[in-house]
Amino acid sequence: MYTSFAFSFMPYKTILSPRASITTQDNKNAKDYRTKVSRNPTLEKLQYNYLFPEISEREAQHAKKYPNAKIISLGIGDTTEPLPDVVASSMANYAYSLSTRTGYRGYGAEQGSKDLREAIAETFYKDMGIQGAEVFVSDGAQCDISRLQMLFGSNMSIAVQDPIFPAYIDSSVIIGQTGDVEQGSGRYQNIEYMRCDPHNNFFPNLSKTARTDIIFFCSPNNPTGHAASWEQLEQLVKLAQENGSIIVYDSAYAVYITDGSPRSIYEIPGAKKVAIEVSSFSKIAGFTGVRLGWTVVPKELLYSNGFPVINDFNRIICTCFNGASRIAQAGGLASLSSEGFKVSFRPPRVILSERLLNTHISSQAVMSLVDYYKSNAEILLETFESLGLKAYGGVNAPYLWVHFPGSNSWDVFNEILEKTHIITVPGSGFGPAGKEYIRVTAFGHRENILEAADRLRSLLL
Amino acid sequence: MSAILQNVSTSLSASTSTFLGHNNLKAIKPSHVSMAGRMSAVVKCVASPSAEKTAYKTNVARNENLAKLQAGYLFPEIARRRNAHIAKNPDAKVISLGIGDTTEPIPEVITSAMSKRSEVLSTVAGYSGYGAEQGEQKLRAAIASTYYEGLGIEEHDIFVSDGAKSDISRLQVLFGSNVTMAVQDPSYPAYVDSSVILGQTGLFQKDVEKYANIEYMKCTTENGFFPDLSTVRRTDIIFFCSPNNPTGSAASREQLTKLVQFAKENGSIIVYDSAYAMYVSDDSPRSIFEIPGAKEVALEVSSFSKYAGFTGVRLGWTAIPKELHYSDGFPVAKDFNRIVCTCFNGASNIAQAGGLACVSPEGITAMHEVVGFYKENTAIIVDTFNSLGFKVYGGKNAPYVWVHFPGRSSWDVFSEILEKTHVVTTPGSGFGPGGEGFVRVSAFGHRENVIEACRRFKELYK
Numbered sequence: 026m027y028t029s030f031a032f033s034f035m036p037y038k039t040i041l042s043p044r045a046s047i048t049t050q051d052n053k054n055a056k057d058y059r060t061k062v063s064r065n066p067t068l069e070k071l072q073y074n075y076l077f078p079e080i081s082e083r084e085a086q087h088a089k090k091y092p093n094a095k096i097i098s099l100g101i102g103d104t105t106e107p108l109p110d111v112v113a114s115s116m117a118n119y120a121y122s123l124s125t126r127t128g129y130r131g132y133g134a135e136q137g138s139k140d141l142r143e144a145i146a147e148t149f150y151k152d153m154g155i156q157g158a159e160v161f162v163s164d165g166a167q168c169d170i171s172r173l174q175m176l177f178g179s180n181m182s183i184a185v186q187d188p189i190f191p192a193y194i195d196s197s198v199i200i201g202q203t204g205d206v207e208q209g210s211g212r213y214q215n216i217e218y219m220r221c222d223p224h225n226n227f228f229p230n231l232s233k234t235a236r237t238d239i240i241f242f243c244s245p246n247n248p249t250g251h252a253a254s255w256e257q258l259e260q261l262v263k264l265a266q267e268n269g270s271i272i273v274y275d276s277a278y279a280v281y282i283t284d285g286s287p288r289s290i291y292e293i294p295g296a297k298k299v300a301i302e303v304s305s306f307s308k309i310a311g312f313t314g315v316r317l318g319w320t321v322v323p324k325e326l327l328y329s330n331g332f333p334v335i336n337d338f339n340r341i342i343c344t345c346f347n348g349a350s351r352i353a354q355a356g357g358l359a360s361l362s363s364e365g366f367k368v369s370f371r372p373p374r375v376i377l378s379e380r381l382l383n384t385h386i387s388s389q390a391v392m393s394l395v396d397y398y399k400s401n402a403e404i405l406l407e408t409f410e411s412l413g414l415k416a417y418g419g420v421n422a423p424y425l426w427v428h429f430p431g432s433n434s435w436d437v438f439n440e441i442l443e444k445t446h447i448i449t450v451p452g453s454g455f456g457p458a459g460k461e462y463i464r465v466t467a468f469g470h471r472e473n474i475l476e477a478a479d480r481l482r483s484l485l486l
Numbered sequence: 487m488s489a490i491l492q493n494v495s496t497s498l499s500a501s502t503s504t505f506l507g508h509n510n511l512k513a514i515k516p517s518h519v520s521m522a523g524r525m526s527a528v529v530k531c532v533a534s535p536s537a538e539k540t541a542y543k544t545n546v547a548r549n550e551n552l553a554k555l556q557a558g559y560l561f562p563e564i565a566r567r568r569n570a571h572i573a574k575n576p577d578a579k580v581i582s583l584g585i586g587d588t589t590e591p592i593p594e595v596i597t598s599a600m601s602k603r604s605e606v607l608s609t610v611a612g613y614s615g616y617g618a619e620q621g622e623q624k625l626r627a628a629i630a631s632t633y634y635e636g637l638g639i640e641e642h643d644i645f646v647s648d649g650a651k652s653d654i655s656r657l658q659v660l661f662g663s664n665v666t667m668a669v670q671d672p673s674y675p676a677y678v679d680s681s682v683i684l685g686q687t688g689l690f691q692k693d694v695e696k697y698a699n700i701e702y703m704k705c706t707t708e709n710g711f712f713p714d715l716s717t718v719r720r721t722d723i724i725f726f727c728s729p730n731n732p733t734g735s736a737a738s739r740e741q742l743t744k745l746v747q748f749a750k751e752n753g754s755i756i757v758y759d760s761a762y763a764m765y766v767s768d769d770s771p772r773s774i775f776e777i778p779g780a781k782e783v784a785l786e787v788s789s790f791s792k793y794a795g796f797t798g799v800r801l802g803w804t805a806i807p808k809e810l811h812y813s814d815g816f817p818v819a820k821d822f823n824r825i826v827c828t829c830f831n832g833a834s835n836i837a838q839a840g841g842l843a844c845v846s847p848e849g850i851t852a853m854h855e856v857v858g859f860y861k862e863n864t865a866i867i868v869d870t871f872n873s874l875g876f877k878v879y880g881g882k883n884a885p886y887v888w889v890h891f892p893g894r895s896s897w898d899v900f901s902e903i904l905e906k907t908h909v910v911t912t913p914g915s916g917f918g919p920g921g922e923g924f925v926r927v928s929a930f931g932h933r934e935n936v937i938e939a940c941r942r943f944k945e946l947y948k
Contacts, residue, residue: 058561059783061753062722064812065662068821075827101613116836120600123592123799130932131587131797135644164648164834171659171829175683178549178661195828198660240547248637269545276892298542313615315607316648323911328543328548337552343559344679345655350648350834351798352600445662468615 040297053253056214067201076191076454077101082099084448090389091446092433094382096479097422099405100448102247102423102466106313106394108356110248112310115359133348135224135341136403137319141354144361145319149279149304153291159323161342162357164303164316164349166193166277173301173320174200176334176341182237182252186229187454188248188462190275211457220458223428227251227417236268242290243275245282248455248464249426250418252286258293265299271334272300273432278422280309286421297323299336302469308423310360311394317353346449401474402467414486416465423467432461445480503668505947517619547679551685554697559583559677560916567900568910575908581939583867584910586731586885588795588937590859593852596794596843603747620801622644625838628845630802633763637775639805643819648800648833650761650789653674653689657757657787657804658684658824660818665722668701670713672732672917672924674759677725693918702893704920707890709881710733715744720752722850726774727759729766732917732926733888734880749783755810755818755883756784761802762792762884765858770883781807787819792860792885793853794844801837860885862931863936864929870940873945885929888914892923899925907942 066269073079080100088096107113120129136142143157163169170192179201185193191252197203197216204214212218217237219229227249236478242261245252253261265272282288305318322335359365409416409427417426429437434451440448441463450466452459468472495651564819607662609858620626622718627641631846634640647653654676663685669677673803681687681700688698696702703713711733726745729736737745749756758774766772776785789802806819829913833841868881870891879888887947896913903909911929914921929936 031582045561053588057815058750058810059753060755060783061813062661062665063757064814064816064821065666067662068660068824071824075824078827088563094527101616105615107610110608113604116604116607116671117601119596120604120836120840121781123600123795124594124597125724126591129589129591129795131589131795132585133798149702165831168829169833175655175659175905176549176552178551179685180547180549199825199828201663201943211632229677230864263796266542269543271544275749299544311607311613313834314617316831316834325541327543329543330548331541331543332548332553337548340555340558343562344676344683345652347649347651348798348801350800350837351603352836353834433917470610 053259056407067199070198070203070205071195072206072211075195077452080448080450083442087442087446089447093357094215095476096446096448097469097473097480098448099465099467099469099477100450102308103468104394104398105468105470106311106397108311108315109360109394110363111364112307112356113360115365116315116356119355120352124319130351133351133354135342135348136160137349138351138354141358141361144358147207147247148361148366150291150321152333153289154297155321155323156293157474159321161320161322162354163318163320163346164347164353165273165307165318166303169303169318169320170275171196171199171217171274172341172345173303173338174202175345176338177202177239179240182217182239183239184219184237184270185456186235186246187218187223188452188459189211189219189241190243190247193273193453194456202247203465207374207425211453218458221249222458223245223415223417228253228257229347231264234264236446238270240265240270240283241275241399242272243277244423246276246418247278248421248450248452249419250420250422250424250460252282252284252421255287257262257290258290258296259288262290262293262296262299266295266312269329270299272296274302275301275304276296276302277305277308278371279304281399281423282421284421287343290292291321291323297328298327301326305358306357308398309395310357310359310365312353315350315353317349317357329476367425397471398467401469401471404474405467408481412482414485419467422432425465427463427465429461429463434460434463437463441484442480445477445484447477447480497522501592526870534561544628551683554687554689555679556690559813561681563916564910564912567904570908571904571908572708578908579938580908580910581667581911581931581935581942583913583927583929583931583936583939585791586930588792588797588860588930589932590748591802592795592796592799592840593856595846595848595852596840599843600799600836600840605643605834607835612805614835617838618645619827619830619832619837621833621839621840624834625842625845626803627730627938630805632845632850634773634775634805637773638781639775640808643805643807644751645804645806645822646803646824646833647800647802647830648837649791649796650759650787652722652757652830653787653804654757655680655720656825656829657681657785657822658686659666660822661686661723664838666701667698667723667726668703668718668721668754669918670730671702671919672705672729672914672921673725674727674731675917677757678918695915702918705733705735706920707877711879712737712741715748720754722754724749724754724756725759726756727761728882729770730880730886731759731763731884732880732912732914732921734882734884734886735888736766736768736883739769739771739777742774742780743773743945744773745772745785746780747778747873748848748876750779755812756768756780758784759784760786760791761792763788764853765863765885765948766862766883775805775807783810790841790844793857794849796841796844797835797854799837799840801833801841823903859933860929863931863933866936866940867927867929870943872943876947881929887927890923891925894923896922896925903943903946907939907946909942
């Protein structure tokens with residue numbers, strides 16, 4: 026069906042095409058003084074810029090080329106809708122209180138405020154036996170992932186899903202866990218890539234997975250949108266138990282789950298002995314700029330010598346970090362209050378009717394933030410379906426994973442950008458298995474989503 | 487049996503520089519216990535249920551670098567001792583002059599900017615999501631023009647962060663495990679601890695209380711708290727904090743010129759911590775970049791914590807000159823940018839709004855007032871210890887007073903002061919072996935508390 030499209034897909038030899046780098050002063054004057062300090066060889070191993078600044082750079086270049094174009098960004102997963110009043114005003118009030126004698130606070134506990142730690146445990150891990158003392162509040166999942174890599178050190182082997190949010194791989198390279206990249210495949214040596222594609226319903230064949238110390242697992246998945254089922258996660262926990270591995274479970278999109286799939290790895294019995302969970306307020310409460318997340322390290326999680334992982338993670342937090350901003354934490358607490366919760370996110374809703382989706386929903390106060398983005402996803406899913414394109418995800422996550430068989434994703438990215446002024450993310454930015462896919466995010470103002478849908482339809486029909 | 491017990495108890499007691507964190511479950515390995523007879527034992531220093539012996543363990547080896555660390559990070563240990571003391575003495579009015587935690591409210595010009603930004607985030611027109619990982623453009627530009635005017639450090643050289651402590655670790659991740667480093671002795675413990683964690687060091691050597699492979703640059707009363715560089719081995723990285731935490735000493739222009747020259751000769755990189763620059767009272771340099779040639783050998787880390795009371799708000803920055811290159815010519819800033827984009831996601835936008843207000847004309851005046859207040863506190867503490875006949879250092883260019891207790895263990899003095907005056911200080915050996923015999927008294931506190939603490943010091947040491 027795709028052959029009727031106007032796109033020309035030219036398979037490239039290299040999966041990941043070379044690209045422009047971030048402009049910094051690159052002074053190659055041989056007379057310039059150089060220190061005698063060697064560049065960190067692990068940073069030399071990185072092949073390209075981090076994916077998302079690269080996308081930003083392309084957007085900026087495109088804007089320069091077409092100054093009058095109305096670019097719609099469905100690329101970087103950046104939230105767009107305002108914070109609920111109850112959350113914003115809690116932060117505004119907290120900020121103001123810092124200028125009062127009784128309200129001023131200095132350093133907070135590096136692990137986060139006790140109230141917030143307990144609220145997170147209560148809200149997300151009720152009945153799973155996770156306590157506030159096992160919750161470490163942070164300035165976001167991306168930072169936590171790197172702190173976890175510092176915790177683990179360079180002598181670890183890791184497994185990742187393929188495709189996957191690039192921070193796990195890039196941080197692994199930086200900390201020295203990997204070998205060089207294989208030019209042909211784009212894979213780094215010493216990383217076990219667990220392929221996820223439609224053939225295995227986006228859950229890896231664990232029987233084919235070599236043992237590694239750490240298994241990064243993101244569910245609902247960025248970028249495929251697949252939420253692992255209970256049975257699948259049971260298999261994963263079993264694998265970790267058999268191999269004595271530690272799962273780092275990224276549940277940043279758990280609140281987007283619609284179909285009753287597990288929201289936390291700790292729903293699986295035995296998981297507390299084998300898994301760490303990382304999550305974030307970014308996509309829950311629109312905190313992408315405010316910066317707040319958390320990591321759960323259960324007390325039962327032990328290294329091979331019996332030493333509790335939580336003790337070392339606590340040491341990392343106390344030495345390499347100084348706590349998330351108190352103001353952000355106040356906002357986090359407000360978003361978990363019953364009023365904040367109602368406005369930020371609610372239990373899964375039934376898919377809205379066509380009529381409701383097509384009319385601009387004026388009362389955004391009615392819609393929770395998460396529902397809003399989920400409805401965007403529904404619109405985009407319908408759009409791609411009507412065009413005969415297979416779009417995965419979009420049901421349990423704010424990402425669509427659209428298949429363009431036989432294509433090179435950077436070509437598709439460029440073509441969509443040129444012809445519709447829509448930014449997406451090429452699938453190969455997430456790993457070799459993403460080569461024929463484009464990730465489309467569902468974050469955006471409703472009117473932009475609807476406009477994007479129109480442009481895509483007019484281009485592809 | 488008694489030989490073992492004797493040796494075990496020695497390992498358990500708080501020696502001058504090592505201390506046991508409350509969450510330390512280290513087993514005392516036989517190698518730490520010198521045995522007289524043939525008996526051997528492994529003793530757990532914390533009681534644990536027998537079930538733990540059969541508890542499931544993963545097959546993942548503990549990062550051996552973390553095992554090298556001797557105890558918990560210094561300041562949580564101080565906090566633990568403070569809390570234990572409060573629990574034991576519920577009626578005592580404990581005064582904290584230990585952890586350098588700011589106490590005075592943030593000026594309104596700054597908090598109102600943060601309040602406003604918070605509110606704006608709830609509007610359609612004003613909402614913003616991810617910001618640039620390097621920081622908001624306006625703030626970067628304002629930091630450059632406020633602190634580095636005329637020094638050739640510009641907007642794009644500034645990387646805004648959630649504070650100096652996080653930046654130090656990100657710099658260590660940047661440098662990697664194959665670099666050697668030098669630190670002042672004594673120094674702020676994050677440099678050494680992060681170096682151990684990143685695998686740059688060898689084991690802790692108990693006899694000298696130093697980690698192998700770190701070059702400790704002794705700063706003493708004899709050398710005016712500036713190291714004798716002719717005795718310092720070459721290292722790749724040199725951490726240098728001025729005004730210094732904990733000694734309070736600010737290096738002179740002449741001294742920093744020597745340091746820059748030393749770095750140039752050795753091809754080293756200076757990581758210059760200028761978090762207390764605004765406390766400088768004399769004409770000591772406030773930035774390493776005031777020294778000619780520094781841009782080719784140094785980067786600078788700083789923070790709003792001690793200027794604007796941002797210890798809980800979290801905002802700082804690192805300045806990396808374009809001229810700073812690795813041995814192969816690659817710009818250090820380019821790799822740091824990659825670290826910041828991959829291992830970080832920007833400082834909180836609300837904190838950054840506060841930062842922008844900090845460096846507005848009104849904000850700068852307000853920060854100077856805050857700094858001035860703490861400097862007055864410092865003067866009171868300096869006067870007190872001087873009047874008691876102690877040799878007192880620092881206190882002029884930094885909010886720290888470095889008090890000499892010759893021949894005494896600093897942890898003992900810490901305990902004595904805590905027990906007898908209910909005032910928390912910080913033992914000098916927590917900052918390195920060069921800190922032994924000193925106690926750091928920080929000058930952050932409400933004026934009445936500082937005055938009261940000084941009254942109690944006078945009582946104790948009269």
